[in-house]
Amino acid sequence: MNYKYLGDTGVLVSEICLGTMTFGGEGYWQAIGQLQQDSVNEIVKMAVDEGINFVDTANVYSFGQSETLLGRAIKDLGLSRDDLVIATKVRGRMGEGKNQVGLGRLQIMQQLESSLKRLQVDHIDLYQIHGFDAATPLEETMRGLEDVVRSGKVRYIGCSNLAAWQVMKANGIADKYGWSKFVSTQNYYSIAGRDLENEIVPMTQDQHMAILPWSPLAGGFLSGKYTRNNKPTDGSRRLNFDFPPVNQERAYDIIDVMERIGADHGVSVARIALAWVLSKPPVTSVIIGAKTTEQLLDNLKATDLSLTTEQLEQLDEVSMTPKPYPQWMIERQSRDRLASASFTPTQSSMIK
Numbered sequence: 483m484n485y486k487y488l489g490d491t492g493v494l495v496s497e498i499c500l501g502t503m504t505f506g507g508e509g510y511w512q513a514i515g516q517l518q519q520d521s522v523n524e525i526v527k528m529a530v531d532e533g534i535n536f537v538d539t540a541n542v543y544s545f546g547q548s549e550t551l552l553g554r555a556i557k558d559l560g561l562s563r564d565d566l567v568i569a570t571k572v573r574g575r576m577g578e579g580k581n582q583v584g585l586g587r588l589q590i591m592q593q594l595e596s597s598l599k600r601l602q603v604d605h606i607d608l609y610q611i612h613g614f615d616a617a618t619p620l621e622e623t624m625r626g627l628e629d630v631v632r633s634g635k636v637r638y639i640g641c642s643n644l645a646a647w648q649v650m651k652a653n654g655i656a657d658k659y660g661w662s663k664f665v666s667t668q669n670y671y672s673i674a675g676r677d678l679e680n681e682i683v684p685m686t687q688d689q690h691m692a693i694l695p696w697s698p699l700a701g702g703f704l705s706g707k708y709t710r711n712n713k714p715t716d717g718s719r720r721l722n723f724d725f726p727p728v729n730q731e732r733a734y735d736i737i738d739v740m741e742r743i744g745a746d747h748g749v750s751v752a753r754i755a756l757a758w759v760l761s762k763p764p765v766t767s768v769i770i771g772a773k774t775t776e777q778l779l780d781n782l783k784a785t786d787l788s789l790t791t792e793q794l795e796q797l798d799e800v801s802m803t804p805k806p807y808p809q810w811m812i813e814r815q816s817r818d819r820l821a822s823a824s825f826t827p828t829q830s831s832m833i834k
């Protein structure tokens with residue numbers, strides 16, 4: 483297992499982060515996973531034994547059950563709290579009440595206390611906002627987050643599912659007042675969903691923020707179980723739950739190439755899909771999901787898989803989508819600024 487710094491911080495996290503959305507099974511989350519304590523303990527033990535030190539959950543996963551099951555697993559397994567980097571999130575609806583949702587100061591304070599209780603810990607290492615809250619001023623959210631950091635109950639803050647301009651605005655507000663800034667952004671990124679490369683990746687490189695991709699197998703669609711001619715019959719979650727959205731025709735073309743490369747290495751398609759995400763330098767830690775220890779082990783082995791330059795090029799090519807505007811224009815205009823230092827401006831390139 484390799485470890486990388488979490489953005490600009492001095493914290494090392496494993497390049498695979500254990501996702502816990504399959505823990506619990508309450509309400510909406512039933513379709514994703516229903517792992518109860520014994521299975522959760524097995525998954526967490528295997529993850530830690532294999533070198534994972536980074537775990538991601540959210541208050542809203544199974545309405546708190548995921549946090550509760552994770553907290554209990556840490557206790558049951560006798561894991562050292564200090565050896566783990568625990569990430570959780572706030573924003574999703576946690577009850578019928580008018581204010582039991584969002585990123586107002588009230589909700590941040592209440593939800594943090596509830597997460598700490600469920601996880602049985604006295605601090606959260608990475609507290610992430612789970613999305614944008616269009617109803618709460620960003621100043622209020624960032625001040626609320628600064629206060630929970632100052633209280634000692636949160637070490638670092640991160641964000642998830644925000645547009646690049648929203649992250650920059652939030653961090654700009656924090657900068658102005660000397661408050662804590664987001665050190666990481668958690669976003670959907672897979673070989674069948676590369677939108678992140680357009681705005682978020684350049685932003686994180688400029689801002690030295692960590693990228694934590696979620697659903698690297700597109701919720702199982704890229705695991706090898708789904709092909710043009712075959713679908714699983716085992717209750718796999720994507721059969722009834724189309725999330726994250728995937729352009730299936732395009733994805734099947736990618737799966738065809740992954741199958742060929744997988745056969746060359748004698749490994750699963752899932753491992754190829756994960757190895758591709760892991761090969762991308764801006765990625766800090768890939769958040770994986772697993773319903774069984776077999777799936778987890780398969781996925782963890784992606785860290786030992788070296789794809790050749792040629793294989794990576796084949797995968798890049800089949801999964802590439804046209805760059806949207808203004809990205810293609812930015813690249814075009816940057817050519818005469820970022821090319822070799824010996825570049826000599828011509829009359830036409832100097833015309834503004």
Ligand SMILES: NC(=O)c1ccc[n+]([C@@H]2O[C@H](COP(=O)([O-])OP(=O)(O)OC[C@H]3O[C@@H](n4cnc5c(N)ncnc54)[C@H](OP(=O)(O)O)[C@@H]3O)[C@@H](O)[C@H]2O)c1
Pocket residue numbers: 500501502503504514515538539612642643668669695696697698699700701702703705707717718719720750752769770771772773776777778780781
């Ligand atoms: N911030 C956010 O908004 C957000 C959103 C989504 C997820 N996340 C985080 O990201 C984590 C991972 O998301 P995800 O669960 O969607 O990840 P994923 O890796 O895309 O999908 C995981 C699912 O794929 C199937 N699978 C996994 N490994 C497999 C293997 N080796 N062979 C065959 N099937 C396999 C399993 O489902 P089946 O067996 O049912 O097919 C498993 O539950 C979550 O736990 C959560 O922490 C965050």
